[in-house]
Amino acid sequence: MNTANHIHFYNLHPTLADFKAEVCHGLSVYPKTIPPKFFYDQSGSQLFDDITELPEYYPTRTEIGILHEHGEEMARLLGKGCWLWELGSGSSKKIRVLLDSLQPSTYLPIDISKEHLLHSVQTLAIDHPDLEIHAICADYSSDFQLPRGCIPTQTSGNEINRVAFFPGSSIGNFEPSQAQELLQRVAHLLRPTGALLIGVDLKKDPACLHVAYNDAQGVTAAFNLNLLTRINRELQADFNLTQFEHQAFYNDQLGRIEMHLVSKTSQEVQVDGQRFVFAEGENIHTENSYKYTVEQFHAIATRANFEPVRVWTDPARLFSVHYLRVKS
Numbered sequence: 001m002n003t004a005n006h007i008h009f010y011n012l013h014p015t016l017a018d019f020k021a022e023v024c025h026g027l028s029v030y031p032k033t034i035p036p037k038f039f040y041d042q043s044g045s046q047l048f049d050d051i052t053e054l055p056e057y058y059p060t061r062t063e064i065g066i067l068h069e070h071g072e073e074m075a076r077l078l079g080k081g082c083w084l085w086e087l088g089s090g091s092s093k094k095i096r097v098l099l100d101s102l103q104p105s106t107y108l109p110i111d112i113s114k115e116h117l118l119h120s121v122q123t124l125a126i127d128h129p130d131l132e133i134h135a136i137c138a139d140y141s142s143d144f145q146l147p148r149g150c151i152p153t154q155t156s157g158n159e160i161n162r163v164a165f166f167p168g169s170s171i172g173n174f175e176p177s178q179a180q181e182l183l184q185r186v187a188h189l190l191r192p193t194g195a196l197l198i199g200v201d202l203k204k205d206p207a208c209l210h211v212a213y214n215d216a217q218g219v220t221a222a223f224n225l226n227l228l229t230r231i232n233r234e235l236q237a238d239f240n241l242t243q244f245e246h247q248a249f250y251n252d253q254l255g256r257i258e259m260h261l262v263s264k265t266s267q268e269v270q271v272d273g274q275r276f277v278f279a280e281g282e283n284i285h286t287e288n289s290y291k292y293t294v295e296q297f298h299a300i301a302t303r304a305n306f307e308p309v310r311v312w313t314d315p316a317r318l319f320s321v322h323y324l325r326v327k328s
């Protein structure tokens with residue numbers, strides 16, 4: 001069977017002009033900031049997959065453990081044959097745990113990393129030849145529309161349950177108010193009876209967080225620095241990678257891991273002909289990863305028009321997976 005027949009690919013990827021505008025704006029403000037969504041070119045996605053295999057990086061194996069342990073119950077709640085939308089699907093590794101029990105009518109992974117998304121769905125289609133896949137390369141934080149034909153039409157008596165899967169605690173990359181707005185948009189799309197299964201990293205001992213984002217092999221550092229390699233290649237910039245270093249720490253007051261790239265010296269960098277000056281020790285803030293208690297996350301979800309129904313955690317309470325229903 002030609003599995004390609006089951007994959008529809010939609011390219012709504014941010015343009016080079018969007019990338020340039022966001023990078024140049026981010027380097028012009030103080031503190032300098034570049035959004036984490038730009039980590040994910042092909043090398044960035046590969047480096048992220050390498051991070052997930054590290055002994056220090058507990059979130060991926062812990063979330064997968066929860067999905068294995070409670071997958072049957074999750075599938076019962078979500079409903080067989082659902083329309084399944086995954087945000088930030090990456091390698092689509094986690095959804096594989098649920099696919100046999102869920103048997104979705106359609107799977108819609110959305111991810112900003114084009115080649116990685118294509119490769120992941122092609123591999124998935126080989127293992128699940130009957131699965132209808134609509135893969136969308138887009139920025140889910142933008143005001144994008146799902147392509148027509150991807151969303152099931154709701155006719156009376158013929159409702160297909162709409163389900164979103166948002167693993168990896170990617171929701172933690174957003175400020176709490178932005179997280180609420182994003183979830184509100186997801187809830188709107190899932191109306192009137194849909195549900196969201198979402199992975200959220202829990203508050204814990206900062207020492208455990210510190211090692212998870214400062215691994216001994218330096219893979220997280222390489223992932224962070226790859227952002228500069230990407231900017232050099234795609235935007236004709238001249239960042240000297242030996243003059244920046246990875247920094248990650250837990251900001252206790254704000255309840256988040258922060259990742260930065262620190263300038264080791266005072267220097268000037270050109271991006272597409274524009275000059276940006278760095279003082280010695282000045283940072284580019286590249287990522288936040290907010291950690292929540294179950295109650296804190298429930299409060300955000302409730303304000304975003306979801307009703308918390310069920311939450312599963314691992315025995316050490318490192319990570320949580322929430323089943324939330326759209327409020328009617």
Ligand SMILES: C[S@@+](CC[C@H](N)C(=O)[O-])C[C@H]1O[C@@H](n2cnc3c(N)ncnc32)[C@H](O)[C@@H]1O
Binds near residue numbers: 087089090091110142
């Ligand atoms: C932290 S990784 C998580 C990957 C996978 N879901 C997991 O749990 O292991 C974030 C994923 O979301 C994608 N991503 C990040 N920001 C995005 C955005 N704004 N829009 C679409 N995809 C995004 C990345 O390409 C990457 O695959």
